[in-house]
Amino acid sequence: QQQVKQSPQSLIVxxxxxxxxxxxxxxxxxxxxxxxxQFPGKGPAxxxxxxxxxxxxxxxxxxxxxxxxxxxxxxxxxxxxxxxxATYFCAxxxxxxxxxxxxxxxxxxxxxx
Amino acid sequence: xxxxxxxxxxxxxxxxxxxxxxxxxxMNHEYMSWYRQDPGMxxxxxxxxxxxxxxxxxxxxxxxxxxxxxxxDFPLRLLSAAPSQTSVYFCAxxxxxxxxxxxxxxxxxxLTVL
Numbered sequence: 731q732q733q734v735k736q737s738p739q740s741l742i743v744x745x746x747x748x749x750x751x752x753x754x755x756x757x758x759x760x761x762x763x764x765x766x767x768q769f770p771g772k773g774p775a776x777x778x779x780x781x782x783x784x785x786x787x788x789x790x791x792x793x794x795x796x797x798x799x800x801x802x803x804x805x806x807x808x809x810x811x812x813x814x815x816a817t818y819f820c821a822x823x824x825x826x827x828x829x830x831x832x833x834x835x836x837x838x839x840x841x842x843x
Numbered sequence: 844x845x846x847x848x849x850x851x852x853x854x855x856x857x858x859x860x861x862x863x864x865x866x867x868x869x870m871n872h873e874y875m876s877w878y879r880q881d882p883g884m885x886x887x888x889x890x891x892x893x894x895x896x897x898x899x900x901x902x903x904x905x906x907x908x909x910x911x912x913x914x915x916d917f918p919l920r921l922l923s924a925a926p927s928q929t930s931v932y933f934c935a936x937x938x939x940x941x942x943x944x945x946x947x948x949x950x951x952x953x954l955t956v957l
């Protein structure tokens with residue numbers, strides 16, 4: 731049973747465009763929703779995260795939108811740049827006091843110059 | 844600024860061989876974990892530990908053993924490697940306590956089993 735479903739699997743966006751990656755979760759006990767960014771040959775690194783008590787969080791060009799009733803959240807990358815080309819993972823965790831994250835399958839983003 | 848250090852970065856094994864992937868962190872994190880990353884499968888949790896002497900299974904534990912004798916180290920052992928264990932393995936750590944969701948990952952160990 732896949733607890734966090736992520737789409738699309740891959741995405742090509744032109745420089746300056748908006749990249750949108752969507753995730754849906756099943757477990758209503760999840761209460762923390764981070765996004766990780768991974769460059770080739772590197773480990774994932776935390777990009778931005780949200781808790782379900784807010785509907786949106788913005789950090790620079792990156793925004794998370796959260797819809798608790800639909801059990802969905804999404805990452806928007808505004809003014810996408812070639813340097814944003816990476817694999818993005820959404821994830822979710824329960825309030826257990828440590829970070830046992832359940833990850834989506836990832837989205838490979840390519841921003842064309 | 845070492846963070847999470849994994850060794851080796853690359854390894855080729857023959858079916859049936861054993862080996863240990865090493866992971867060390869210098870951030871005094873209580874929580875450590877091992878994930879495997881396969882194409883189209885995302886990151887799947889193998890084993891994790893919330894402190895020295897405490898380990899637990901994740902989503903895909905079969906074929907792997909772990910131990911946690913110190914806060915800093917969390918080795919992953921493959922007792923009899925199989926081709927299905929060909930993957931990229933990531934060690935990650937974090938603080939225990941308030942759930943921040945922030946895991947700190949190593950750079951990975953790429954394992955090929957022939």
